[in-house]
Amino acid sequence: MGYKIEKATEIADNIFEFWINAPHITKNARAGQFVVIRINDSGERIPLTISETDGSLVRIVFMAVGKTTTYLSTLKSGDEIRDIAGPLGHPSEMGNFGNCVVIGGGVGIACLPILARELKAAGNNVTGIIGARNESLLLLKDELATHCDELVVCTDDGSYGFHGFPADILKKKLSDGEKIDCVWIIGPGIMMKITSMATIPYKVKTYVSLNPIMVDGTGMCGSCRVTIGGETKFACVDGPEFDAHLVDWDELMSRQRTYTAQEKESLKLFQDHQCSCGGDHHD
């Protein structure tokens, strides 16, 4: 008993796209929500954003960073994972806001397609801004282009598109007096923190999707607590999207590092094991 990976592809350097057969999730899934997966009986529960759905298939896109995501990346089309639960969290605030900007950094770009599609369907004018360190780390840009009225692509090193950060493009648009009604920023903590500062002077409603360490994802443990406007919230049930201007970023980023030593140990053990058995690591 498990959930079948219908299609597994490496879509950018070390970034993987899986379509998983999970009809129980796709039925009620909305933009902004996530799943919790567990690969096998000894596995950890990890949260991943719902990137898109198609019939009974749910798409997740992840970067291989530690033991679980690296192990996941070795699975192939046709393999199964033990558990997938969701959709979890509140859906993104949805409505006809006018001009919306959706910004993705790194693997955070993966969260944008379903969001851009829903915003578009709700009647908004949607601008996408995506950024990655270099061209080999860019993902889903063709797909996003179909949902966005305008798509700006940036790379930190200038190997593709605009040479710079999404924050630069956002600042420019704002200072040029472009009318922006709502902004979403999804990416690494530091990128969300810096990019969201751009909208403060203009008082533009800005949402970010927070990614603290989670266990259950259902509000039962408090592992995911974050401070929003001085109040403790559980990101899995109160979020994961929050008003960017109220987030205590330093606390979030420091809590994310709680298990750094154990994570290193776990990944090393896995890689050593993988080498000794020729990379074939299927349960």
Next chain:
Amino acid sequence: MTKRAGDERIADFNEVNEGISEQNAVLEALRCMDCVRPQCTKGCPVNIDISAFIRAIAEEDFKGAAAIIKKDNMLPAICGRVCPQENQCEGLCVLGKKEKPVRIGALERFVADREREAGMTLPEIMSPTGKRVAVVGSGPAGITAAAELARYGHSVTVFESLHEAGGVLTYGIPEFRLPKEIVKAEIEQILDMGVELKLNHIAGRTVSVEELLEFDAVFLGTGAGLPSFMGIEGENLSGVYSANEFLTRVNLMHANAFPEYDTPVMKGSRVAVVGGGNVAMDSARVSRRMGAEVYLIYRRREEDLPAREEEVHNAIEEGVEFICCANPVKILGGPAVTGIECVRMEMCDLDESGRPCPVPMKGDEAVFTLDVDVVIEAIGQSPNPLLVSLIEGLERGRRGNVIVDEHGLTSVDRIYAGGDIATGAATVIEAMGTARKAAVSINEMLMKK
């Protein structure tokens, strides 16, 4: 019952209490006076026919004893281990007035363990009614409601958000008090009775409220899973846990066996557990087993500890250091915990519960600091709001609990509730008792139509 020594126990997660032998079980059963009006049964929230099952043990008919218990309780191996018997069945046993009460819990456990080893028998199931019932949550309340409804011939689907069934039995109560193998075996019975169990299904998200209402009736058994925090400075430092998180990492995710299992936990070298209930005892004893020195900080006096006496003893035997009449005011450190600042408390006037009210003492001498690297807050849980806050018209009490009438019916037609979501954090057997009552009412409602 036999118990291993404390320092030997903390070397592993094996069961502390080893149960009683057949010979002792029969001897103990012979102590029962087979009262005409047995008080013991009144103390049991599911009203097991205690004198009858004890008589069967005395006659060495263990299978018969199991059958009697299981008429009223499908989870006897669990209840025999975790029921606070001293306040329930055993608390009312007439023998308790002069000498020791009959050890009903131990006998129940003995019978259940015997049955499990010999192969379990299932209760009779009535012919299918064609009615469909949704049960939300697979803790003791959900399991009991499901079993009871299946027995009446209804088609039952249980939705559970986690990847394993059992609720607190699985993620909260540690292995050394309640082996998970036993939880699995007793839950397995409802699957054999034809109940459909859907794991990884969060009611309110995976299954919408409208979809739940497509069933002929709904039973809510979502428990009191929402952890409370003290609200003091430093609470979000790395190394501060709710008891729920700490226990879930260890019990459900096996973090004690990291890196064999992938989920990490900060074991800590010196751990402060805040609270004085059973959950605090469990957290402290788990910490001891992972090698930490453990302080348990409680704001009232030792004699006020709300935990079961037996669990307090176990914790003391295992080397947990109790610091009573003290309350944390600040957690020190950054980004990781380095200490906890506490203030001594004095007991003043009686509060509404009739206990003296703890009040912080004044002056610098009243403040002290403990060097610790992990803090576990076990100060209570409230009803899980995820689903119930989405149901329109569902009346809830001040503490978030779902309000039910004497039949377990909520303010919404066809929706019933039982267990901690209705009562607030209580006990396994009370959850089972309220769930059974609701199942009986659901059956009556369905069969009337």
